[in-house]
Amino acid sequence: MALFQVxxxxxxxxxxxxxxxxxxxxxxxxxxxLFHSCLAVVLxxxxxSTSVFFPKYIASILDYYGYYDGDx
Amino acid sequence: xxxxxxxxxxxxxxYESTPFLxxxxxYLSLAILVAFGYLRDFLRRIGLDKNHSAxxxxxxxxxxxVSFESFVDRNILKRVNHCVxxxxxxxxxxxxxxxxxxxxxxxxxxxxTGRKRRCINLASYNYLGFAENEGPCVDAxxxxxxxxGAGVCSTRHELxxxxxxxxxxxxxxxxxxxxxxxxxxMGFCTNSMNIPVLVGGKGCLILSDEKNHASIVLGARLSxxxxxxxxxxxxxxxxxxxxxxxxxxxPKTRWAWxxxxxxxxxxxSMEGSIVxxxxxxxxxxxxxxxxxxxxxHSIGAxxxxxxxxxxxxxxxxxxxxxxxxxxxxxxxxxxxxxxxxKELINHLRAYSHSTLYACSMSAPVAQQxxxxxxxIMGEDGTDKGKLRIARLATNTRYFRQRLRExxxxxxxxEDSPVVPLLVCVPAxxxxxVEDLFERNIACAPAVFPATPMTEGRIRMCISAxxxxxxxxxxxxxxxxLGDRMQLKYSL
Numbered sequence: 407m408a409l410f411q412v413x414x415x416x417x418x419x420x421x422x423x424x425x426x427x428x429x430x431x432x433x434x435x436x437x438x439x440l441f442h443s444c445l446a447v448v449l450x451x452x453x454x455s456t457s458v459f460f461p462k463y464i465a466s467i468l469d470y471y472g473y474y475d476g477d478x
Numbered sequence: 479x480x481x482x483x484x485x486x487x488x489x490x491x492x493y494e495s496t497p498f499l500x501x502x503x504x505y506l507s508l509a510i511l512v513a514f515g516y517l518r519d520f521l522r523r524i525g526l527d528k529n530h531s532a533x534x535x536x537x538x539x540x541x542x543x544v545s546f547e548s549f550v551d552r553n554i555l556k557r558v559n560h561c562v563x564x565x566x567x568x569x570x571x572x573x574x575x576x577x578x579x580x581x582x583x584x585x586x587x588x589x590x591t592g593r594k595r596r597c598i599n600l601a602s603y604n605y606l607g608f609a610e611n612e613g614p615c616v617d618a619x620x621x622x623x624x625x626x627g628a629g630v631c632s633t634r635h636e637l638x639x640x641x642x643x644x645x646x647x648x649x650x651x652x653x654x655x656x657x658x659x660x661x662x663x664m665g666f667c668t669n670s671m672n673i674p675v676l677v678g679g680k681g682c683l684i685l686s687d688e689k690n691h692a693s694i695v696l697g698a699r700l701s702x703x704x705x706x707x708x709x710x711x712x713x714x715x716x717x718x719x720x721x722x723x724x725x726x727x728x729p730k731t732r733w734a735w736x737x738x739x740x741x742x743x744x745x746x747s748m749e750g751s752i753v754x755x756x757x758x759x760x761x762x763x764x765x766x767x768x769x770x771x772x773x774x775h776s777i778g779a780x781x782x783x784x785x786x787x788x789x790x791x792x793x794x795x796x797x798x799x800x801x802x803x804x805x806x807x808x809x810x811x812x813x814x815x816x817x818x819x820k821e822l823i824n825h826l827r828a829y830s831h832s833t834l835y836a837c838s839m840s841a842p843v844a845q846q847x848x849x850x851x852x853x854i855m856g857e858d859g860t861d862k863g864k865l866r867i868a869r870l871a872t873n874t875r876y877f878r879q880r881l882r883e884x885x886x887x888x889x890x891x892e893d894s895p896v897v898p899l900l901v902c903v904p905a906x907x908x909x910x911v912e913d914l915f916e917r918n919i920a921c922a923p924a925v926f927p928a929t930p931m932t933e934g935r936i937r938m939c940i941s942a943x944x945x946x947x948x949x950x951x952x953x954x955x956x957x958x959l960g961d962r963m964q965l966k967y968s969l
Contacts, residue, residue, distance in 0.1 A: 419962070422962070423963065423964060425905070426508070426905045426906050426909055427503045427507070427905070427906075427962060428506060428507060428510055428904075428905075429506075429507030429508075429511050429901060429903075429904060429905045430510070431905040431907055431908065431909055432511065432554075432557040432904070432905050433511075433514060433557075433889065434556070434584065437514055439515075439943050441510070441681075
């Protein structure tokens with residue numbers, strides 16, 4: 407349980423610092439929710455497109471340098 | 479670190495600039511705040527959000543010029559509004575009662591909750607601790623109030639020239655070590671109304687420091703002379719501008735300038751830096767310019783016996799042509815003075831706009847200045863004045879040294895009692911001021927437009943009445959909050 411508390415305090419501290427540094431600390435709650443939603447949508451889209459294209463991209467690089475001799 | 483060594487006095491100015499990462503976060507915060515500002519403005523336009531700001535009438539919509547400053551005020555500065563203009567209900571001594579207030583509509587309107595908070599006062603310009611409501615100064619002031627009343631109801635030229643004004647002027651001249659002085663009822667208007675009288679007309683050049691106060695800027699602009707700004711406390715830049723002015727002369731005709739006036743301040747209130755007076759006087763004598771020294775913050779606060787920045791550097795006060803100062807900061811009163819040679823003061827007595835059109839200083843205020851000045855000079859028979867000055871010097875050095883050791887970036891010279899702490903990110907400034915208030919410490923934030931965009935700071939003013947325990951409490955709180963918010967930028 408002490409470990410859980412330590413992790414929880416660490417997360418709280420860095421969330422506070424994130425709010426300070428992006429000026430979300432000065433915004434009202436609904437503005438914060440809006441910013442977090444937009445950020446989540448953008449991150450989700452990036453992660454999805456990365457996961458679709460990344461394997462093929464890595465395979466084509468390896469093939470260019472001759473380390474991969476299979477179907478691309 | 480820039481140091482000049484002359485006659486044993488070294489000038490040390492720390493100009494460690496904003497760290498790269500902090501500047502980055504500042505610009506990111508600004509981008510997010512501006513984006514949300516546009517969103518809120520749009521919501522106000524279509525009516526989803528209540529519009530509290532002043533707006534023109536429907537048929538005069540395009541008349542008022544819209545500027546970025548009003549956008550910043552409406553969308554960014556309103557979010558920090560609860561940390562400025564806080565009402566107080568006690569004299570601004572070393573501890574002050576700040577009234578708490580809440581807002582229901584996002585800091586546009588406040589209402590008092592009825593609670594008071596007794597805070598350590600780091601925001602008032604109370605350098606020698608004379609802003610109190612008991613003691614020998616206050617007794618003398620109450621006596622003067624009974625003798626003369628509160629108002630003067632006239633200008634100096636008509637029937638507002640009291641005995642006590644003349645005594646005040648004699649005392650001021652004796653305090654500063656010059657021939658004569660003239661006093662005015664308001665510090666701001668001492669600058670803005672008298673610079674036009676001194677350098678009016680064609681052919682005058684004003685060389686003004688970058689970070690000069692608004693009153694000097696206003697006075698310089700009202701005078702109608704050509705104004706050139708030199709970089710803050712940069713002697714090489716000042717010399718270059720002087721040489722260029724003397725070699726090239728006036729802009730179109732190339733005639734010689736009639737008068738060149740260099741305007742500097744003793745202590746700059748946003749930077750905490752002290753002017754390099756020895757170098758400025760050397761330049762002034764070499765090139766034949768005049769020097770105007772605004773000692774608003776440094777009179778009473780610097781020097782062995784509180785005589786200001788001339789004593790701090792060991793300079794003869796007669797080398798400075800025009801010495802100006804205010805009584806608001808170290809003397810706990812109101813008003814300003816100009817001191818210098820007899821010819822200068824005679825000219826001002828006849829032609830100053832203040833003496834012609836503005837009412838003179840209130841008599842109890844003048845008495846407060848006389849009493850506090852006599853205490854500082856030691857003429858009341860005790861050594862209370864010397865003790866206050868010594869305490870201010872030790873407090874200042876201790877506070878600045880401890881902050882530096884902790885790793886904060888503190889601007890300015892190590893002897894100046896104005897301590898600006900560089901906290902560049904806007905939300906951190908807000909959080910720091912709020913959290914210090916929760917811990918019963920009151921200090922003032924300074925953000926754009928008073929400072930550059932990436933150099934937001936909180937400004938603390940040390941007083942002679944602060945005890946070591948109070949300073950330790952403040953330092954511990956700032957250290958703890960600085961760790962939590964990552965403010966210890968110094969490398």
